[in-house]
Amino acid sequence: MSECRKENLAHFAVTVISKDRPGIVADITEVLYRLGCNIEDSSCTMLGGDFAIILVVSHEKPFSKARLNDEFKTLHDRTGLATHIRPLAEEEICPVKEEGELCLVSVYGSDRPGIVYRVTRALADRRVNITDLNTRLIGTKEEPVYVLMLEAVLPDGMTVEDAAAVLDDLKKALQVEISIRAITPVAL
Amino acid sequence: MPVQTILLYPHPILKKLCRPVADIDPEIGGLIRDLVDTMHAGPGSVGVAAPQIGVSLRVCVVDVSASRLGKENNHGLLVMVNPEVVAREGAAVMREGCMSIPDYTGDVERATAITVHFTDESGNAREVAAEGFEAVAIQHEMDHLDGVLFLDRIVSLKTGLFRRKNYR
Numbered sequence: 001m002s003e004c005r006k007e008n009l010a011h012f013a014v015t016v017i018s019k020d021r022p023g024i025v026a027d028i029t030e031v032l033y034r035l036g037c038n039i040e041d042s043s044c045t046m047l048g049g050d051f052a053i054i055l056v057v058s059h060e061k062p063f064s065k066a067r068l069n070d071e072f073k074t075l076h077d078r079t080g081l082a083t084h085i086r087p088l089a090e091e092e093i094c095p096v097k098e099e100g101e102l103c104l105v106s107v108y109g110s111d112r113p114g115i116v117y118r119v120t121r122a123l124a125d126r127r128v129n130i131t132d133l134n135t136r137l138i139g140t141k142e143e144p145v146y147v148l149m150l151e152a153v154l155p156d157g158m159t160v161e162d163a164a165a166v167l168d169d170l171k172k173a174l175q176v177e178i179s180i181r182a183i184t185p186v187a188l
Numbered sequence: 189m190p191v192q193t194i195l196l197y198p199h200p201i202l203k204k205l206c207r208p209v210a211d212i213d214p215e216i217g218g219l220i221r222d223l224v225d226t227m228h229a230g231p232g233s234v235g236v237a238a239p240q241i242g243v244s245l246r247v248c249v250v251d252v253s254a255s256r257l258g259k260e261n262n263h264g265l266l267v268m269v270n271p272e273v274v275a276r277e278g279a280a281v282m283r284e285g286c287m288s289i290p291d292y293t294g295d296v297e298r299a300t301a302i303t304v305h306f307t308d309e310s311g312n313a314r315e316v317a318a319e320g321f322e323a324v325a326i327q328h329e330m331d332h333l334d335g336v337l338f339l340d341r342i343v344s345l346k347t348g349l350f351r352r353k354n355y356r
Contacts, residue, residue: 183283184257185284185293186234186255186257186282186284186325187230187233187285188233188234188235188285188286188287188324188325188328188329
């Protein structure tokens with residue numbers, strides 16, 4: 001968004017991870033609504049038996065973290081929902097423009113330590129920028145299977161084939177399946 | 189009236205059912221020229237529907253011949269008046285964006301091959317069998333004629349990868 005930087009707004013990251021039940025998002029956003037906060041961006045999902053909430057919220061200045069804390073303290077006393085708040089610096093607010101090719105990487109195989117680390121380190125060392133990542137443990141107790149799905153933007157000059165070659169080496173080292181394909185969002 | 193401004197949601201015309209065209213008269217000819225000019229002016233644009241430039245009539249244009257995904261398999265410039273899909277086949281998910289909804293994309297499932305019946309710019313009835321990206325583009329533009337946006341058709345959240353069913 002071009003208008004992401006607004007001088008008159010204070011921004012905060014709000015995170016909540018709590019045992020899942022219906023109404024968590026409503027409880028949290030009711031507080032924000034009453035305070036007059038805007039939810040600028042958000043990502044919320046189930047993680048195991050928990051529900052995780054990550055929000056970027058804004059409020060017209062002057063507005064302090066203490067004010068948010070006070071309101072969420074009351075909510076915590078009433079519902080047990082624990083909230084973490086961090087003020088955001090100016091340079092954190094605007095989304096980074098994604099320039100290179102967008103790819104989806106699937107990794108899956110017998111569960112073993114280091115799958116996420118080895119894959120993401122290999123990508124990071126080549127300036128590949130992860131924009132989204134999910135993992136899940138599936139399969140059976142006897143044969144647990146690990147699944148990692150991520151979306152990433154390749155740096156300028158790197159092709160999907162280049163990235164595939166990097167991941168191919170890992171495939172052998174980790175003995176997992178790895179595939180990569182371009183997503184190519186289409187403008188219609 | 190060559191290149192027109194693309195209207196952005198929440199302009200109400202984008203959610204309206206468009207009226208059929210009765211005749212290819214000079215007015216419709218002008219609308220078609222505007223649609224083609226507007227499409228060619230948009231960077232990477234492969235289609236425009238009449239409501240996107242403020243006209244609630246069943247007319248859209250598609251041309252994927254210059255696009256990376258469509259250049260191998262296309263019918264060039266398609267001017268479609270009162271288009272109707274008469275056959276569809278297959279399904280594939282593609283991440284779509286729309287000029288009327290900037291800064292957002294989402295995974296949408298479309299038929300991989302369609303047969304579409306329409307009247308062309310000269311008033312001739314035509315039938316085209318399109319596949320791949322051209323078929324997706326036609327379905328996206330035709331949705332505009334029914335007031336349907338890609339946001340109405342998103343099949344999964346980014347985080348829903350594991351919940352997407354592939355069992356058919």
